[in-house]
Amino acid sequence: MLEQYFPNVCQIAGEIPTAIIDTLKMIFIPGVIAFLVGLVLAMSVVVSRKDGIKPNRILFNIVDLFINLFRSIPFVILIAVMASPTRLIMGTSIGVKGAYPALILGTIPFFARQIESAFREVDSGLIEASQAMGLSTWDIITRVYLRESVPSLVRAVTITLISLVGLTAIAGAIGAGGLGDMAIRYGYNRYMDDVTLVIVIIILIIVSLIQVIGDLIIKKTTH
Amino acid sequence: MDMIRLEHVSKTFTSKHGSVEALKDVSLTIEKGKIFGIIGYSGAGKSTLIRCMNLLERPSAGKVWVDGEDLMTLNAKQLREKRRKMGMIFQHFNLLRQRNVFDNVAFPLKHEKLSKQQVETKVNDLLALVGLADKKYAYPSQLSGGQKQRVAIARALACDPSVLLCDEATSALDPQITHSILALLKDINRKTGITIVIITHEMAVIKEICDEVAVMENGVIVETGSIVDIFAKPKEKMTQDFVNMAASVNRIYTLIEEGNPLTELKSGETMAMLRYNADNTSQALISKISREYGVDSNIIFGNIEVLKDKPIGSLVVVFSGSSVGITHAMQCLHEKGVEVEVIRSC
Numbered sequence: 001m002l003e004q005y006f007p008n009v010c011q012i013a014g015e016i017p018t019a020i021i022d023t024l025k026m027i028f029i030p031g032v033i034a035f036l037v038g039l040v041l042a043m044s045v046v047v048s049r050k051d052g053i054k055p056n057r058i059l060f061n062i063v064d065l066f067i068n069l070f071r072s073i074p075f076v077i078l079i080a081v082m083a084s085p086t087r088l089i090m091g092t093s094i095g096v097k098g099a100y101p102a103l104i105l106g107t108i109p110f111f112a113r114q115i116e117s118a119f120r121e122v123d124s125g126l127i128e129a130s131q132a133m134g135l136s137t138w139d140i141i142t143r144v145y146l147r148e149s150v151p152s153l154v155r156a157v158t159i160t161l162i163s164l165v166g167l168t169a170i171a172g173a174i175g176a177g178g179l180g181d182m183a184i185r186y187g188y189n190r191y192m193d194d195v196t197l198v199i200v201i202i203i204l205i206i207v208s209l210i211q212v213i214g215d216l217i218i219k220k221t222t223h
Numbered sequence: 224m225d226m227i228r229l230e231h232v233s234k235t236f237t238s239k240h241g242s243v244e245a246l247k248d249v250s251l252t253i254e255k256g257k258i259f260g261i262i263g264y265s266g267a268g269k270s271t272l273i274r275c276m277n278l279l280e281r282p283s284a285g286k287v288w289v290d291g292e293d294l295m296t297l298n299a300k301q302l303r304e305k306r307r308k309m310g311m312i313f314q315h316f317n318l319l320r321q322r323n324v325f326d327n328v329a330f331p332l333k334h335e336k337l338s339k340q341q342v343e344t345k346v347n348d349l350l351a352l353v354g355l356a357d358k359k360y361a362y363p364s365q366l367s368g369g370q371k372q373r374v375a376i377a378r379a380l381a382c383d384p385s386v387l388l389c390d391e392a393t394s395a396l397d398p399q400i401t402h403s404i405l406a407l408l409k410d411i412n413r414k415t416g417i418t419i420v421i422i423t424h425e426m427a428v429i430k431e432i433c434d435e436v437a438v439m440e441n442g443v444i445v446e447t448g449s450i451v452d453i454f455a456k457p458k459e460k461m462t463q464d465f466v467n468m469a470a471s472v473n474r475i476y477t478l479i480e481e482g483n484p485l486t487e488l489k490s491g492e493t494m495a496m497l498r499y500n501a502d503n504t505s506q507a508l509i510s511k512i513s514r515e516y517g518v519d520s521n522i523i524f525g526n527i528e529v530l531k532d533k534p535i536g537s538l539v540v541v542f543s544g545s546s547v548g549i550t551h552a553m554q555c556l557h558e559k560g561v562e563v564e565v566i567r568s569c
Binding site for chain 1: 277279302303304305306307309311313315317318319320321322323330331333334362363364378382388
């Protein structure tokens, strides 16, 4: 029966596990790196803004401009722009490895804004109370901002990882590998609709898993 | 001895829309161990004033002395250390939502170099002091407003401060809970001798626990004095307004406006407000004027408080008798130190 309804899928079934692993790699490796960089950027924006705990107009303007600039570049174009630098850094501009720099750079601004809004949810009264208690800037960052915004941070991570799934598919379309690449090569170019269907289902499962796990952690960490 | 001394403190906020003088040359001395109240309407500058006491707001000019140290000369690290010795509580409690009660109270203890055991003992003692020993593992979201403020008080006291600053600490609480929080603050003041500064817009709060009070308006302290003096002999209009508000005796004006039958006068009657201060309330003045001038006094509204063990308050009375008698009676009361204000006569 499987062969009747999914003739092409059976033919190329061997490629699916590798594609899944490639996609997961392209989600989580850039995800982790973009999270760390985004965290630092978001924190510097929140701390250095005019009503922040250490206002610094120069730092604020630079970081803010960087985030806005890269956020406004469409991802497909970013991949094109990044092709040469990627070859320089990674040694290749194709495959999973070639997709990392563009994925990271494309995710950082989005992540930074998400994390920034998580930090800004922390009550300003609480920040004032912390200053009144004699906490240093570093203490306020680590013990108040980071600690108090854990549920919002998890939400930011969930949203960003899911949007990263979309980016990996775009990257796949121009030779990065993974599920997106398969959907284009077989489903689109060779009219193998059953392959497209199976890939859609797999991606749906990945997205759902990220969402469910994210929601679970949010629930566990919210008091 | 002075605990807090502000010398010619001014604070100007500048923005695109111009500048606002929140504090204008404010000088203030708060003695050690006292409960000091600062009252004013919103926008009077009282929140800015209390924030100047721990430099959450840095004055544009002037000096801030706390416990013999000029805060303006401290560097960032010294200021942080100083702030640890100054507790502060707020209108909206400002607890850490992701930490339970125990961790909230232990929060400021991180730099105190205490062992885990010492922290445990300390926090347990503080929670016992504020009456929340059984809520140790609850999260702020599970507590009522009054309980949250108790946690905030315990947290503010964690580093054994010499001063406790209260910024509208009871304004978000209902009267009954306010009463219990104030009682707790008074109790802590007695037990530890901590100096407490209270900012509020409610005279009832001042009346309940303060030793001394300053009245603020438009960034200036218009009047300051012991609570008994302020209530008995308010000099400034603003102070009188606050005193009347607390005394509820001002309701008489509302009643007159509404045409309440209680306020209707017969011919020859005079309605007057009598303000008693501590020295004369115990004298039998009402019966004295009845005997000597043949003036009957019908008390229609009254409010006598005991402040610092002295009775203080106001009565609204309707005098009836001959007009000469009434005039003499009012003169007699005035001589005895009772302020007489004729509300209306017929």
